[in-house]
Amino acid sequence: MKIAVLGAGPAGLYFSYLMKRTWPSYTVRVIEQNPKDATFGFGVVLSGRALGFIAEGDPAAIERLTASMQIWSVQHIEHRGERVVIDGSTFSGIRRLALLQEFQALCLEAGVELEFDRRVQDDAELAANDVVVAADGASSMIRDRHADAFGTVATDLLNHFAWYGVEKPYDAHTLTFKSTSHGVYCAHHYRYTPSMSTFVAETDARTWDASGMEAMDEEARRRHTEVIFADTLGGRPLISNKSAWKRWRLVKNERWHHGNIVLIGDALRTAHPSIGSGTRLAMEDSIALWRAFSAESDITAVFDRYERERKPVRDRLNTAAEKSIAWYEAMAQKMKLAPYDFVHDYMLRTGVMTSERLARESPDFMKRYAAKRGDAS
Numbered sequence: 001m002k003i004a005v006l007g008a009g010p011a012g013l014y015f016s017y018l019m020k021r022t023w024p025s026y027t028v029r030v031i032e033q034n035p036k037d038a039t040f041g042f043g044v045v046l047s048g049r050a051l052g053f054i055a056e057g058d059p060a061a062i063e064r065l066t067a068s069m070q071i072w073s074v075q076h077i078e079h080r081g082e083r084v085v086i087d088g089s090t091f092s093g094i095r096r097l098a099l100l101q102e103f104q105a106l107c108l109e110a111g112v113e114l115e116f117d118r119r120v121q122d123d124a125e126l127a128a129n130d131v132v133v134a135a136d137g138a139s140s141m142i143r144d145r146h147a148d149a150f151g152t153v154a155t156d157l158l159n160h161f162a163w164y165g166v167e168k169p170y171d172a173h174t175l176t177f178k179s180t181s182h183g184v185y186c187a188h189h190y191r192y193t194p195s196m197s198t199f200v201a202e203t204d205a206r207t208w209d210a211s212g213m214e215a216m217d218e219e220a221r222r223r224h225t226e227v228i229f230a231d232t233l234g235g236r237p238l239i240s241n242k243s244a245w246k247r248w249r250l251v252k253n254e255r256w257h258h259g260n261i262v263l264i265g266d267a268l269r270t271a272h273p274s275i276g277s278g279t280r281l282a283m284e285d286s287i288a289l290w291r292a293f294s295a296e297s298d299i300t301a302v303f304d305r306y307e308r309e310r311k312p313v314r315d316r317l318n319t320a321a322e323k324s325i326a327w328y329e330a331m332a333q334k335m336k337l338a339p340y341d342f343v344h345d346y347m348l349r350t351g352v353m354t355s356e357r358l359a360r361e362s363p364d365f366m367k368r369y370a371a372k373r374g375d376a377s
């Protein structure tokens with residue numbers, strides 16, 4: 001069996017590792033356009049639950065990753081200058097490059113062939129393979145070339161965001177909301193090394209227009225964001241790594257495979273970061289496809305099983321994501337709420353979490369929330 005995997009992101013690397021480790025006689029080759037140690041962005045965050053899910057592929061591999069992780073057990077939400085602490089969930093942050101390098105090492109140990117610095121222009125280049133796994137990310141070339149066959153639908157969301165870094169270690173996974181004379185902003189920040197944090201800034205469409213950000217170049221937008229979040233940043237500069245403000249593009253596909261090509265990770269469906277990490281979903285897709293190979297021998301049956309078993313999970317997350325996206329697009333209205341009401345509303349935004357479940361999982365937060373409501377009445 002010859003398998004070509006396009007893209008050395010988390011989806012492509014984890015899938016390749018699992019396949020080669022299970023079937024050493026297969027040829028598994030990953031082709032990546034970037035150099036070995038290049039990556040966009042800074043660090044990624046994974047919840048404790050997410051780590052549990054992806055460990056189902058190979059617990060030992062995930063244990064190796066945790067050695068490079070920053071771990072914390074509370075979430076902070078800051079609104080009107082007040083910090084609300086939400087107990088009860090564990091998160092881990094890791095440098096994206098460290099994650100990819102650990103997966104590259106696992107792949108090489110298992111015997112996967114890794115080819116860097118090659119951009120595949122046309123899937124005809126991969127025709128000699130029995131299976132082609134499109135793990136080539138949100139702007140997947142293969143998916144776009146066969147958009148009709150896959151039934152690809154892309155939607156641009158209204159809010160704008162940019163992904164920066166900052167040399168400042170935050171105590172916890174934090175969301176900071178800011179209200180200014182021209183509108184509202186949100187930052188999602190968390191440390192991924194003892195000294196560095198990721199800082200994702202977001203604003204709504206109305207603020208984007210009113211603040212003049214549309215007309216600014218990227219350097220002016222970076223400085224504008226530094227001013228908005230000056231106290232959160234503690235005077236530190238925002239670091240750009242080709243950071244650009246854009247609107248989030250949601251991509252989904254009616255059909256997950258076509259001929260000998262199958263989609264995984266962001267190529268299959270982009271996940272909104274407010275609902276769970278795209279890295280986690282990408283790796284779960286890898287596990288689901290690898291499991292389907294374990295259960296079936298015919299390629300079409302493998303692909304059908306993968307889609308049948310994984311799609312309901314992805315669809316459920318998508319429904320939650322749509323509600324979360326609507327919440328962020330309406331954040332200006334939501335920010336009229338007092339801090340504890342605001343946070344309670346945020347925690348329940350997808351409908352997956354209920355007040356009862358929150359009371360079980362975050363009892364300290366719910367006690368303080370109840371006390372605040374008592375104070376108000």
Ligand SMILES: Cc1cc2nc3c(=O)[nH]c(=O)nc-3n(C[C@H](O)[C@H](O)[C@H](O)COP(=O)(O)OP(=O)(O)OC[C@H]3O[C@@H](n4cnc5c(N)ncnc54)[C@H](O)[C@@H]3O)c2cc1C
Binds near residue numbers: 121
């Ligand atoms: C602002 C922002 C914040 C995010 N925050 C988080 C976060 O906190 N936590 C988290 O888990 N995720 C986060 N994500 C999402 C995360 O980065 C992706 O969901 C995840 O990387 C998807 O993995 P993937 O392997 O499917 O695709 P990718 O990681 O995108 O990998 C695809 C690979 O394919 C390669 N490629 C593409 N086309 C070709 C070609 N033609 N030839 C050869 N190679 C090709 C690319 O170079 C790339 O290396 C964020 C994303 C953004 C934009």
